[in-house]
Amino acid sequence: MPEHDVAALSDIPDGLSKVEAGDRAMLLVRQGDDVRAFTHECPHLGLPLSKGVLRDGTVICPFHHACFDAATGQQAEPPGHGDLARFAVALRDGRVLVDVPDGIDPHPLPDTATPGPDARRMVVVGAGAAAHACVAALREEGFDGAIEMIAPNGPPLDRTMLSKAVLTGGKQVEDLTLRPTIKGLNVVHVEDRVTAVSEGRLTLASGGTRAFDGLLVAPGGLPRGLDLPGEDLPGIYRLRDGDQATALAEAAEGASRAVVIGGGFIGLEAALSLSKRGVKVTLATREALPLARIVGEEIARLILSEVKEAGIHHTPRTEARLFHGTDRVTAVELKDGGRTETDLVLVAVGVSPATAGIEGLPLDDDGGVSVGPDLSVPGLAGVHVAGDCASTPTPFGPARIEHWRVACQHGKRAARAMLGHRADPADIPFFWTALARQYRYLGHATDWDEIRIDGDPSGPFMARYVKEGQVIAALTAGRDADLADLHLQMRAAGGPVPA
Ligand SMILES: Cc1cc2nc3c(=O)[nH]c(=O)nc-3n(C[C@H](O)[C@H](O)[C@H](O)COP(=O)(O)OP(=O)(O)OC[C@H]3O[C@@H](n4cnc5c(N)ncnc54)[C@H](O)[C@@H]3O)c2cc1C
Ligand code: FES
Missing domain, CATH: 3.50.50.60 (FAD/NAD(P)-binding domain)
Incomplete structure (x- = not known):
């Protein structure tokens, strides 16, 4: 097991830093004399986690706000899937030594796809952000029964790249398949559309019906x-x-x-x-x-x-x-x-919720579906709706939010609910957009009393949207770590923080 002398302890700052161990970059997490070493690349897009923030035992990636447990490396919030591999650290003679075993998977996934005795059948409608996060989370939670993904298209892909790398010509759609693959998760893809949903049964466009024990409906949006x-x-x-x-x-x-x-x-x-x-x-x-x-x-x-x-x-x-x-x-x-x-x-x-062709769902005026904190549809036992179609309780009131990370979180929470587990509290909504610069937005503001801008907006800046003395949202360019830190503060507060 090759041991690498990566640095003097006195040179390692508290918090997050990057070191090299042979040809591998490492993320060091230091709190006093406690030093831990993890994979440096984020499992979402492989960007450097040492640029992130450590707060209250959580490491947050500054780019699209995936979160990891700073003690174990386990991924706590999307986007992306996979934990951070943890490497053994020894402190000797004031030096930091890290063991890097050969062939280690930098982003291990739970090995839970082997079919087991659970007789329940879980069905997921759609092959998008929420649906993929849901099937991955069902397996992460240890569910070993049958899972079907019903969608006219597949495999699930990173839709956010379509207007970016695919349109610039930098990537092909085939490059965007989400990890883990549904084959790796032992999920059966049924190429079809769902046309109606009721308790315990759904109807397919090709004819026929299907029974389920737990259902997630995540059909996303249709461009207007x-x-x-x-x-x-x-x-x-x-x-x-x-x-x-x-x-x-x-x-x-x-x-x-x-x-x-x-x-x-x-x-x-x-x-x-x-x-x-x-x-x-x-x-x-x-x-x-x-x-x-x-x-x-x-x-x-x-x-x-x-x-x-x-x-x-x-x-x-x-x-x-x-x-x-x-x-x-x-x-x-x-x-x-x-x-x-x-x-x-x-x-x-703009897009409209793609619910119009699915009978049986109680639709709001805008075509969305109002669901509970666990994404369950009131009055339809076992049925959940997630992603762009779902109007959910948030720390900022009920909202239907059309963003990637939110859809992934919905899918994960719905998976837990389908398995009968406790609903996690809703996180703070977050999105990013690649315009002439990368802009990132945290929170949810439909109106505000004032916008406080910190920095010259033509360079790095943060705009805080303040209502009744509370920061309800923030937008940044070039201030990724500051926004990530604010995210962890809002997360700990369960919503807005004092301005
Ligand atoms: C070009 C583009 C760029 C984007 N960029 C960003 C970004 O930079 N940042 C960000 O935060 N968000 C971005 N988004 C938004 C983000 O992609 C969506 O919020 C997210 O994909 C919503 O996830 P979802 O699971 O609800 O729906 P989707 O990902 O749209 O998946 C819906 C799935 O359901 C299937 N389906 C539809 N109807 C049926 C039916 N009746 N039966 C079976 N299957 C059905 C669809 O074929 C699809 O597979 C972007 C969206 C687009 C289109
Ligand atoms: S690269 Fe870390 S969340 Fe996207």
């Missing part, structure tokens, strides 16, 4: 359309799944001009990605200032100026009227009479 003449012309795209992303990326290959309709995060990310590969992009938004409702006017102005600096032409207060073209779209005509010639169009005007 504009319902305009010409909208079904080839060359007009939406962006939700792998096929749509591949088709759009292929079209971008030969395109010189694109129109992106919609100023939400996906519209902006896609516009920037298309622009990066040399396409001249017009961003048409109904709002004068995209994102102002979410981040406030000052930050929204900053984000827009960065988008424009990247070469994107913005047309504010714009609504499309119809699409021109015979075999393929050639132009977008606007309500004000303007016309923009184009080789392709992306319609990115």
Whole structure:
């Protein structure tokens, strides 16, 4: 077992640091004379955990806020799956020595996929963030019975990359398969759609029904359309799944001009990605200032100026009227009479919960489903709803939040509930977006009394959204560790913290 002398103890700071042990980077967690060594790369995207924060026995990754137990390396919060391998540490003569066994798995997963005696049948509808987290958590919790994943597509993939690495051409959809694979989890994929749900039974689009002991429904969202003449012309795209992303990326290959309709995060990310590969992009938004409702006017102005600096032409207060073209779209005509010639169009005007085709779910006015803290659907025993469709209790009141990490957490909590375990308390919502810079957002603010900005927003900064003397949300660029630290503070407080 090769032992590596990695540093003098006096050179190791309290908290998190990085050392090299042979050709392997190590995360050291030091609290006084207690030094522990773990895998340095986060199991989510492999980014460096030494840039994170240690607080109250938790290590938080600063990039997308996966959390780990600082004593054991066990993953406590998503995104990503896998614990941090822990390496034996010895302190001798003021030196720190770490044992690095050959062939160690840097991100071990619980070995629980062997079929066992549990006769219960768990069914998961969807192959997205919530569904994948749910089946992984069912196995992590030791469930050894049958699990079926019913979805028209598969395998589960990292959807967040579609508007980023796939559109820039840096990655193919095949590169985005989520770990652990459903084969590795011994989950049977049924290629179908679910059309109705009732207690203990569901109906499939292909005909027939299926019984279950526990059910998670996580069908995500469907991109909205504009319902305009010409909208079904080839060359007009939406962006939700792998096929749509591949088709759009292929079209971008030969395109010189694109129109992106919609100023939400996906519209902006896609516009920037298309622009990066040399396409001249017009961003048409109904709002004068995209994102102002979410981040406030000052930050929204900053984000827009960065988008424009990247070469994107913005047309504010714009609504499309119809699409021109015979075999393929050639132009977008606007309500004000303007016309923009184009080789392709992306319609990115938001998503609706994909619940419309599933009978039996009690739908809210917006098509979501209001569930309890354990994601269970009131009045439908054994049925849970998670992810973009679920309106859940949060530390900021009930909310339906359409973000990756939240969906993963839902899936994990639903798995515990399906197995009859206690519901974990809801964590603080968090999301990231890759615009001209990486922006990260914590909490949930629909309105606020003031926004306190710390730092010059054109450089690293943190904006705190304050209501009634409490920080209810924060947005950062270039201040990842500060936001991660605030996350752990809000988590410990169970919600907002004093401003
Ligand atoms: C392009 C893009 C970029 C994004 N970037 C970010 C980001 O940077 N940060 C962030 O926090 N969030 C991001 N998101 C949002 C994030 O991906 C979603 O919040 C998350 O995927 C929601 O997970 P979900 O499980 O609810 O649904 P999904 O991941 O959408 O999965 C839904 C699954 O259900 C299946 N399904 C639908 N209807 C049925 C049915 N009737 N029967 C069976 N199966 C069905 C679908 O085919 C799919 O497999 C992005 C989303 C997109 C589209
Ligand atoms: S790289 Fe750590 S959470 Fe994404």
